[in-house]
Amino acid sequence: MEVMIEARELVKRYNGAPEPAVRGLSFAVRQGEIFSLLGPNGAGKTTTIAMLSGLLKPTSGEASIAGHAVTREPLQVKRVIGVVPQEIALYPKLSARENLLFWGRLYGMGGRELRRRCQEVLEIVGLSERARQRVETFSGGMKRRLNIAVGLLHRPQVMYMDEPTVGIDPQSRRTILDTVKELNAQGMTVLYTTHYMEEAQELSHRIGIMDHGRMIAMGTLQELTRLVGGEDLVILRVAQNGGAPALADALQVVRGVRRVHAENGAVTLSVADGHAVLPDLIQAANARGIRVAGVEIREPNLEAVFLHLTGRALRD
Numbered sequence: 001m002e003v004m005i006e007a008r009e010l011v012k013r014y015n016g017a018p019e020p021a022v023r024g025l026s027f028a029v030r031q032g033e034i035f036s037l038l039g040p041n042g043a044g045k046t047t048t049i050a051m052l053s054g055l056l057k058p059t060s061g062e063a064s065i066a067g068h069a070v071t072r073e074p075l076q077v078k079r080v081i082g083v084v085p086q087e088i089a090l091y092p093k094l095s096a097r098e099n100l101l102f103w104g105r106l107y108g109m110g111g112r113e114l115r116r117r118c119q120e121v122l123e124i125v126g127l128s129e130r131a132r133q134r135v136e137t138f139s140g141g142m143k144r145r146l147n148i149a150v151g152l153l154h155r156p157q158v159m160y161m162d163e164p165t166v167g168i169d170p171q172s173r174r175t176i177l178d179t180v181k182e183l184n185a186q187g188m189t190v191l192y193t194t195h196y197m198e199e200a201q202e203l204s205h206r207i208g209i210m211d212h213g214r215m216i217a218m219g220t221l222q223e224l225t226r227l228v229g230g231e232d233l234v235i236l237r238v239a240q241n242g243g244a245p246a247l248a249d250a251l252q253v254v255r256g257v258r259r260v261h262a263e264n265g266a267v268t269l270s271v272a273d274g275h276a277v278l279p280d281l282i283q284a285a286n287a288r289g290i291r292v293a294g295v296e297i298r299e300p301n302l303e304a305v306f307l308h309l310t311g312r313a314l315r316d
């Protein structure tokens with residue numbers, strides 16, 4: 001598959017800073033992927049995004065986007081990427097629509113195409129009803145959503161979203177996460193930064209964990225949690241009263257099952273890979289004539305991975 005974002009040994013040392021903010025970061029994001037950079041405050045996420053956008057010149061190392069070197073072909077790169085910055089970049093006295101028109105013109109858009117696109121992006125982020133209201137009357141979550149709409153105006157193939165859900169209400173957060181998934185389903189490549197592991201887990205195809213300017217681990221959620229000897233929990237609910245102990249009996253002999261526990265009409269199993277053993281579990285239940293009424297697979301989390309790698313908790 002085509003590589004959309006590639007960082008090679010990126011280093012950034014800010015003028016006068018005692019330590020580099022980013023120290024030799026390499027990673028690649030494939031077309032159609034959602035890749036999350038997960039890391040605590042000061043890990044270097046925003047610095048990395050700024051280098052990948054061409055806003056900040058790396059001290060050393062290189063980046064290319066859709067095959068364009070960021071330092072040599074900045075205009076081609078700007079056409080491909082949409083950036084949703086961590087700091088809100090909106091004019092409070094202007095309406096949502098006026099903000100979009102302003103930014104659209106900066107991108108070189110105009111006329112009917114720009115007006116139509118403004119409507120489309122407002123629709124995407126669920127702000128159509130608010131188009132004519134001043135941004136100063138918006139909630140934090142609505143401002144964040146409008147910030148995203150700005151980034152979408154010129155139909156970028158790649159989106160960088162720098163902690164787009166910090167400090168907002170659950171409903172706006174839900175809208176934003178669903179928007180990211182929807183855009184990705186339509187083919188957009190997404191580079192997402194966060195220090196919320198739940199978001200990284202929910203959204204990402206792959207995750208890079210950053211700390212002190214370095215990538216300390218990278219992979220799918222499953223690959224990362226395997227670093228801590230991760231196991232999945234599979235919870236099977238039983239339809240029949242009192243069926244759980246019988247089901248537990250039937251399942252403990254299934255290959256890949258480690259621990260089995262029956263309680264309150266449900267059987268909880270720990271397995272290395274829940275998705276892989278699930279068909280065998282259902283088959284074993286069926287063979288005993290036990291109907292499974294519900295299935296849940298709980299994967300181990302990134303918090304444990306971060307703790308394992310750094311000896312610190314990811315949360316502030």
Ligand SMILES: Nc1ncnc2c1ncn2[C@@H]1O[C@H](COP(=O)(O)OP(=O)(O)OP(=O)(O)O)[C@@H](O)[C@H]1O
Pocket residue numbers: 014015017021039040041042043044045046047048086195
């Ligand atoms: N303009 C700057 N000048 C000097 N140092 C900077 C500058 N911007 C960032 N830094 C430093 O670089 C390091 C990385 O900062 P960065 O903003 O990239 O982290 P981050 O992962 O985005 O953090 P957060 O989660 O708080 O947004 C920090 O130590 C920060 O203090």
Ligand SMILES: [Mg+2]
Pocket residue numbers: 045046047086162163
């Ligand atoms: Mg940041």
